Amino acid sequence: MAQQLAMVIDATKCIDCKGCVAACKVANNVPEGQWRNWIKQDEGTPTPGVLPTAKTRFQPGACMHCENPTCVDACPTGATYKDKETGAVIINDALCIGCGNCIPACPYNARFRNAVKRKADKCNYCPERRAHGLLPACVDTCPTKARVFGDINDPESEAGRLFRKNKAKLVQVAAKTDTKPNMYYIGDPGLQDWAGEAVIPASMIAMKESAPFIKGIVGLSGLGVLAMLSRQLFVSSDENKENDDA
Amino acid sequence: MPNQMYKRHDRSDIFIHWFNAACWILLLLTGVGLIQHSAIDPFGSGYPEALRAMVGGGGNLLTIHEGIGLLWILGFVFYLIVNFKGAKFFLSEVFPVSPERDVPWLFKKMALMTIGPKVLKDPTLPDQGYYNMGQKVFAQASVVGGIVIAVTGIIMWLSDRSLGAEAVGIVSWSIFLHFIGVGLVFAGLLVHIYMAAISPEERPGFMSMFTGVVPGDYAKHHHRLWWEKIKTENK
Ligand code: HEM
Numbered sequence: 001m002a003q004q005l006a007m008v009i010d011a012t013k014c015i016d017c018k019g020c021v022a023a024c025k026v027a028n029n030v031p032e033g034q035w036r037n038w039i040k041q042d043e044g045t046p047t048p049g050v051l052p053t054a055k056t057r058f059q060p061g062a063c064m065h066c067e068n069p070t071c072v073d074a075c076p077t078g079a080t081y082k083d084k085e086t087g088a089v090i091i092n093d094a095l096c097i098g099c100g101n102c103i104p105a106c107p108y109n110a111r112f113r114n115a116v117k118r119k120a121d122k123c124n125y126c127p128e129r130r131a132h133g134l135l136p137a138c139v140d141t142c143p144t145k146a147r148v149f150g151d152i153n154d155p156e157s158e159a160g161r162l163f164r165k166n167k168a169k170l171v172q173v174a175a176k177t178d179t180k181p182n183m184y185y186i187g188d189p190g191l192q193d194w195a196g197e198a199v200i201p202a203s204m205i206a207m208k209e210s211a212p213f214i215k216g217i218v219g220l221s222g223l224g225v226l227a228m229l230s231r232q233l234f235v236s237s238d239e240n241k242e243n244d245d246a
Numbered sequence: 247m248p249n250q251m252y253k254r255h256d257r258s259d260i261f262i263h264w265f266n267a268a269c270w271i272l273l274l275l276t277g278v279g280l281i282q283h284s285a286i287d288p289f290g291s292g293y294p295e296a297l298r299a300m301v302g303g304g305g306n307l308l309t310i311h312e313g314i315g316l317l318w319i320l321g322f323v324f325y326l327i328v329n330f331k332g333a334k335f336f337l338s339e340v341f342p343v344s345p346e347r348d349v350p351w352l353f354k355k356m357a358l359m360t361i362g363p364k365v366l367k368d369p370t371l372p373d374q375g376y377y378n379m380g381q382k383v384f385a386q387a388s389v390v391g392g393i394v395i396a397v398t399g400i401i402m403w404l405s406d407r408s409l410g411a412e413a414v415g416i417v418s419w420s421i422f423l424h425f426i427g428v429g430l431v432f433a434g435l436l437v438h439i440y441m442a443a444i445s446p447e448e449r450p451g452f453m454s455m456f457t458g459v460v461p462g463d464y465a466k467h468h469h470r471l472w473w474e475k476i477k478t479e480n481k
Contacts, residue, residue: 076421078282078294078304094305095280098406099421100414113414118406203418207425208285214429215288221433225440227360232445235362 003151004087004182005065005125007139008162008170012187013146014058016041020138020147024062027126027137031115036123037062037138042190057190060147061173062123062138063110064181065089070198074105076207080120086151087182091120104199107175125149152182162186251459252476258329259336262321263455269318270435276311277428280304286425315399322396339376340385347372348379355380359445373470380441384434391431398424 016039024030024037040059069082069089079095080102082088096119103111103120114121126136134140139149150159163170163184171185175195255263278288279297282304287294298304326333343349351372363369377385398420401409405417441448442455450464465473 073283076283076286077280077308092304094303095308096406097308097402097417098409098414099402099417100411101418103414113411115411118409201415201418203415203422207422208283210422210426211286211288214426214433217433218429218436221436224356224360225436228440228445231359231362 004153006152006182008148008159008184009060010146010186011059011189013144014060016058019141023137023141034112057188059189064183067180070179071102071105074101074200074204088125093119096120101201101204107177107195107198250462252465254454254460255458256332259332262325265321272314279307312403319396340382352379375471384438387431387434391427394423394427
């Protein structure tokens with residue numbers, strides 16, 4: 001089976017230290033004011049000295065490298081695609097021109113337009129680090145090992161083992177558009193319905209819907225040329241001559 | 247009287263036409279390879295992947311397409327500097343349409359070329375000027391389409407070079423307009439290439455895109471109003 005890189009996160013282990021957020025920013029040179037990952041929480045920030053009414057739950061997250069990536073559907077050039085080998089959703093920086101179509105198409109708000117590169121940006125599971133045998137920065141840095149990364153289709157991997165063992169109680173964030181996210185939570189991650197709807201920009205919808213018309217017009221024109229060509233080739237030149245001299 | 251030759255195209259006109267045609271073909275081939283989406287992909291899949299593999303990735307294909315596109319625009323700037331008068335003449339011949347001459351000409355010509363003279367009660371075509379209505383339609387589409395394609399192309403080119411996040415709507419609509427513009431001009435181009443290069447009756451017109459001149463009997467037959475004008479001027 002092909003790989004499916006994913007994160008299996010034990011939300012109850014997260015202590016909201018934001019180490020993953022900082023490590024990601026450093027590893028990936030993410031511009032000021034922008035983030036590739038986050039920790040969400042379901043209660044207000046606790047005030048010192050005040051006993052919280054309920055236990056605050058933390059939910060580490062990032063791009064969920066979905067099975068059904070709506071962001072990929074919003075991209076006209078294939079600059080963002082789901083990699084067949086690893087199952088990761090990748091952005092090809094060299095091909096992306098930063099048109100922004102994919103950004104509202106992500107119901108989890110995992111994408112942003114990198115203010116320096118002016119291209120789409122999001123978590124890519126740190127391919128440079130993986131190439132050197134290292135884990136993604138956020139996973140490597142996590143002091144409580146809440147984030148576990150790996151190929152969930154490989155039963156030998158840590159992620160695959162956790163995925164299998166907890167299959168019945170795994171939780172995914174439920175967006176209004178079901179993208180089948182590959183971000184699985186063990187333990188209570190708190191809020192599960194914060195995600196929105198995948199919005200494909202009107203310009204992209206217009207392009208998709210006009211494509212059959214354009215093909216139709218080109219086809220008609222091609223048929224016209226074929227009709228003219230067959231007259232030229234098969235109708236006796238006498239008749240053509242007649243019309244020429246008219 | 248020998249068949250006198252009349253000047254139809256300046257050397258700069260011939261240059262810009264073939265330069266434009268070469269750029270168009272390369273831009274089409276590379277541009278189609280930049281669309282990779284099952285709902286849009288003009289040829290169905292396989293082509294973009296193959297082309298990208300050939301040039302070492304989608305990013306390289308984009309760079310090549312952008313390079314040729316910029317060269318194409320520069321070529322037109324160069325032409326406008328060298329022969330602004332010619333461009334003005336071209337536009338003044340191409341855009342005015344005579345409803346009583348040109349419109350019937352177009353419909354009759356389409357019927358004649360595809361079905362034949364028998365479908366028409368009166369197959370005589372109204373006289374035409376420097377360009378016939380078919381040429382005018384295509385030329386109008388190329389001018390308007392060309393401007394749309396060039397402007398939206400520059401917007402897309404600037405997108406990841408200098409435009410900010412607030413401009414993404416404009417960039418995304420530019421992609422759509424670029425696609426529509428190319429599609430419509432391409433539909434016309436099929437007919438244009440047939441008429442200009444394959445149809446035997448236009449052979450002297452084809453040669454004129456190399457030599458710059460057409461024989462008098464061709465001018466008289468195909469562009470009578472123009473011929474009447476230049477015939478007196480040349481005497
Ligand atoms: C490679 C194939 C092409 C051939 C063989 C070709 C041939 C010709 C010829 C022979 C003419 C002169 C017609 C005359 O003055 O009587 C012409 C004119 C013209 N060509 Fe092309 N051309 C080609 C490609 C293109 C392309 C790609 C474009 C633009 C998208 C284009 C745009 C025009 C325009 C606007 C005119 C003037 C108006 C007209 O004659 O329709 N041509 N072409």
